[in-house]
Amino acid sequence: MTVHAPALHPFVLERYSPNGFRRDHTLSSAEVSSLFEAARRAPSAGNSQPWRFIAGVRGDAVHRRLAGFLARSSAAWAPDASLLVANLVQRRVADTDFEYSEFADYDLGQAVAHLTFQAHELGLQVHQFRAFDRDGLHHEFALPDHWKIATMAAVGLPVGDATGTDRRRKPLNDIMWTVANIVSQQAQSSTTG
Numbered sequence: 001m002t003v004h005a006p007a008l009h010p011f012v013l014e015r016y017s018p019n020g021f022r023r024d025h026t027l028s029s030a031e032v033s034s035l036f037e038a039a040r041r042a043p044s045a046g047n048s049q050p051w052r053f054i055a056g057v058r059g060d061a062v063h064r065r066l067a068g069f070l071a072r073s074s075a076a077w078a079p080d081a082s083l084l085v086a087n088l089v090q091r092r093v094a095d096t097d098f099e100y101s102e103f104a105d106y107d108l109g110q111a112v113a114h115l116t117f118q119a120h121e122l123g124l125q126v127h128q129f130r131a132f133d134r135d136g137l138h139h140e141f142a143l144p145d146h147w148k149i150a151t152m153a154a155v156g157l158p159v160g161d162a163t164g165t166d167r168r169r170k171p172l173n174d175i176m177w178t179v180a181n182i183v184s185q186q187a188q189s190s191t192t193g
Contacts, residue, residue, distance in 0.1 A: 018158030
């Protein structure tokens with residue numbers, strides 16, 4: 001599929017998941033607030049907003065508690081991040097077996113994506129990951145059973161650049177089940193015009 005599309009937003013081209021963060025970088029409280037304000041403004045089904053966050057700035061007690069539950073692979077780099085975040089999703093209505101929203105995981109993903117976009121605006125990068133003790137963190141922060149920790153994110157200034165990170169993506173043809181006639185119409189117009 002070859003489409004002459006408008007230029008991509010710099011965020012799309014520059015975003016990557018760093019494997020190391022600068023320990024000399026700190027976030028201001030205003031920067032932290034802006035990250036979660038961006039997440040708060042994400043769309044959600046029925047405006048249900050089925051997300052919550054546990055956030056710790058490097059050096060504070062929450063950051064240390066979060067870092068204590070990292071798996072060996074993420075413990076090698078994530079504690080250096082300026083901010084560690086546990087991303088929570090509401091799976092059930094409190095004290096029931098009823099699903100809170102069938103879109104809850106998707107909606108949490110939207111909120112974390114908005115946070116990631118805002119981080120980029122601040123000159124930061126975000127590495128989202130799942131290498132941590134989910135049950136241990138759930139117990140550590142005494143979370144109600146209808147909330148689950150889905151993922152974590154490390155936020156900060158990366159060490160170096162994207163060199164060494166795998167930024168390859170599947171070709172567009174491989175991720176599309178069906179493509180509307182737009183592509184063939186564009187191809188026809190470029191050959192006839």
